[in-house]
Amino acid sequence: MxxxxxxxxxxxxxxxxxxxxxxxxxxxxxxxxxxxxxxxxxxxxxxxxxxxxxxxxxxxxxxxxxxxxxxxxxxxxxxxxxxxxxxxxxxxxxxxxxxxxxxxxxxxxxxxxxxxxxxxxxPMPVMMLAAGSLRVALATTHLPLRDVADAITPERLDTILRIIDHDLRRFYAIERPHILVAGLNPHAGESGHMGREEIEMITPVIERLRDAGLNLTGPLPADTLFTPGRLDGADAVLAMYHDQGLPVLKHVGFGHAVNITLGxxxxxxxxxxxxxxxxxxxxxxxxxxxxxxxxxxxxxxxxxx
Missing domain, CATH: 3.40.718.10 (Isopropylmalate Dehydrogenase)
Structure with missing residues (x-):
């Protein structure tokens, strides 16, 4: 036995x-x-x-x-x-x-x-909440909103995305996890008109990690990311800050959601x-x-x- x-x-x-x-x-x-x-x-x-x-x-x-x-x-x-x-x-x-x-x-x-x-x-814990098939990880956790943009660096995003990919493979037996990456700004920066973090930081990291074999999509506008058409086939979402991703997760799964620490x-x-x-x-x-x-x-x- x-x-x-x-x-x-x-x-x-x-x-x-x-x-x-x-x-x-x-x-x-x-x-x-x-x-x-x-x-x-x-x-x-x-x-x-x-x-x-x-x-x-x-x-x-x-x-x-x-x-x-x-x-x-x-x-x-x-x-x-x-x-x-x-x-x-x-x-x-x-x-x-x-x-x-x-x-x-x-x-x-x-x-x-x-x-x-x-x-x-x-060195880099990653908070991820799960409710059924929806998994939302966070690039930053308990920070004042005014500090979020400064905390999101290329090095941080690179490390976090690698951790999510690794732990989804190990603990969820997902062979090649598909991770959706949210933008930081409204409309994912609107081609730089609403912020340049997507252009200068988030997109280069995503492209570099795609070349390394990770299955990433983004940066995506957060207001349309959490829709059935986007989430179909996705294994996890990386939100840039606490209240960007967790209100959706808790709306879907409050009372049966789980907080998981990756990394x-x-x-x-x-x-x-x-x-x-x-x-x-x-x-x-x-x-x-x-x-x-x-x-x-x-x-x-x-x-x-």
Whole structure:
């Protein structure tokens, strides 16, 4: 019998909905060993859920943030990453965290993607969200809009497109991924009349990578890129910034979309939503995205062996 894959799950902010989502799904994946990393008081073990204990620093009240527990959240992530690195876990799934309270506690934290990249010494993590067959990756993540254009360099685009191509081949068994690349400006710059980034940066990178064998189309106007005619036959879209691509993805798949970090030496998936403090402790939060994230981690782990 094939050994079941072992998946680490970090429930995220202890006062949010993460712990209860993990608990409610604890027996939903008999094909895998699930290991929740967190406080056993929040995560009762079941027949199919092991708990690796990391204790909170302060008592937890659902819905009420406490900066004293910020270090606990980060320790659960470090434990999961360490286990993925040493082979104890094939993948990790992360529940939602609250960036504000982590920073309030004195821990600089811009998001899971950047934090996990730092822990694994990954030079260029790539955020990709998936909902069914639609996959949207980002050239920039959590940046103010005024900083986006300066952050998009030829070197960055080259690296990101190579990572997307590589990881789609490895973790999704796509032989030659077709990637659509969005322009930065309205109408993809309108031949330079609405910006020259497409002419001076994006197009040269695409042409160079096509010559290297990548299957790329673009730069395309973002307002017509996400239409059935364009998306048919595409394996992923590269959007230039967070709110260019993710509103479409979340409109299509909110509640069952998965956040995936490409470019790491480990497999990491996550939910597509926040901590939902107003729902915490009530047992009514939708488990769809957490269920999808666990399923995706199992599948990626099996394909990426």
């Amino acid at each position: 094939t050994e079941r894959p072992c998946i680490a799950i970090t429930p995220g902010e202890p006062a949010g909905i993460g712990p209860e989502l993990v608990t409610r799904l604890s027996d939903a994946f008999p094909q895998a060993r699930l290991v929740a990393i967190g406080d056993p008081a929040l995560l009762p073990a079941t027949d199919n859920l092991e708990v690796r204990a990391v204790r909170t620093a302060a008592p937890v009240t659902p819905g009420l943030l406490d900066p004293r527990n910020a270090a606990y959240v980060l320790e659960t992530l470090r434990t999961a990453v360490s286990g993925c690195q040493d082979g104890s876990f094939q993948a990790m799934v992360t529940g939602p965290v609250h960036k504000g309270v982590i920073n309030e506690a004195g821990h600089p934290f811009s998001g899971h993607t950047e934090y996990l990249a730092a822990l694994t010494a990954a 790491l030496p480990i497999i990491r998936t996550s939910v597509d939503h926040g901590t939902a403090l107003d729902l915490a402790g009530r047992g009514v939060a939708d488990t769809g995205s957490m269920r999808a994230a666990i399923h995706e981690a199992i599948a990626m782990g099996q394909r990426g062996r």
